[in-house]
Amino acid sequence: MSHVTWDINRGMNLPKDAKVANIVINKLVIVGVGLIGGSFALALRKAHLAKHIAGVGRSRQNMHRALKLGVIDEIAGDLPSALKDADIVFLAIPVGQTGEIMAQISPHLEPGTIVTDAGSTKRDVIAAARTHLAEHLENFVPGHPVAGAEQSGAGAANADLFRGKNVVLTPLEETSSEAKKRVTELWQACGARVSLMGAPQHDKVLASVSHLPHVLAFTLMNHISTEHRPEDLLPPDNLPLPNGPLRFAGTGFRDFTRIAGSSPEMWRDICLANREALSRQIDAFQRELADVREMLVREDAEALEKVFANAREARRQWLKSIT
Ligand SMILES: NC(=O)c1ccc[n+]([C@@H]2O[C@H](COP(=O)([O-])OP(=O)(O)OC[C@H]3O[C@@H](n4cnc5c(N)ncnc54)[C@H](O)[C@@H]3O)[C@@H](O)[C@H]2O)c1
Ligand SMILES: O=C(O)C(=O)C[C@]1(C(=O)O)C=C[C@@H](O)C=C1
Secondary structure: OOOOOOEOOOOOOOOOHHHHHHOOEEEEEEEOOOHHHHHHHHHHHHOOOEEEEEEEOOOHHHHHHHHHOOOOOEEOOOHHHHHOOOOEEEEOOOHHHHHHHHHHHHHHOOOOOEEEEOOOOOHHHHHHHHHHOHHHHHHEEOEEEEOOOOOOOHHHOOOOOOOOOEEEEOOOOOOOHHHHHHHHHHHHHOOOEEEEOOHHHHHHHHHHHHHHHHHHHHHHHHHHHHHOOHHHHOOOOOOOOOOOHHHHOOHHHHHHHHHHHOOHHHHHHHHHHOHHHHHHHHHHHHHHHHHHHHHHHHOOHHHHHHHHHHHHHHHHHHHHHHO
């Protein structure tokens, strides 16, 4: 499959009530009611598309929070009852949990239930589906909303998280066009723009624009914190000469490291699942960093300025394209 094979949104913006009525979900099951699962639930609620939302979770405290905040209507007691009469099952768990969850839901899925997911990597999720949802592939629509935050849990859920953002679907050959259409319409109802892509291409692209930046932010934060003793890193204000580096970190550092506040569990799973593409990105990045280091050693002002100018222009063009 080529990069973006089909701009599914053209002429397909959600119309008024008539079409909306077609895609109303009687029962939506969210497995993993965190930032993404909770935001999907809230967005569909806001669009009046989900009549009843059942949540399946791991942390009791988070599930009670989700219920209290109105993200879900019910904490499912067990999977068979949760999946009974379900129209849509949305998996929003760390990608490393996907196989196990699919194995657990598979025996209880009804023939018409559509399963979709939000995992940040797609080749591993599809491999898990081929193993554990083999009987259900026509109703499986792998997906990835390219929108998020560094916060986790139901308390961070936000009905507008996906508004104006990209969602990539990586359907299988077996995925039915009806299932694809239904999931597309749901994401559009959340305000997202939907694209189709092959899973290998998805994982390659996201390795460069999402996974590498997260590794860099985590590594930078780690590097700074391990290079100094804790008391030197962030000395109390009352020391006469506070010289801990973080005391003087400014907005640039804050911007660069925001994503190092993200869930370690989630990023462990993403990095391991996409380790091949990510390793290639790390290698290429290391070569560029080494080049920049050489420019410094050579005091090559012209080369350095060229690198920075090129980077600034690329960023400017990208920002122009999204605003
Ligand atoms: N955070 C982002 O920016 C972002 C963006 C797009 C996609 N994603 C993907 O979406 C998925 C969810 O991410 P999130 O940010 O919502 O994480 P999150 O930590 O906010 O939510 C995940 C929830 O899943 C629950 N959970 C974990 N294992 C479970 C299990 N075995 N059974 C039931 N519940 C379980 C956790 O208790 C948690 O509440 C991940 O696959 C992630 O890669 C994340
Ligand atoms: O904004 C953030 O905090 C994010 O990390 C969101 C972000 C990303 O842009 O890399 C993170 C992982 C997802 O798979 C998709 C989106």
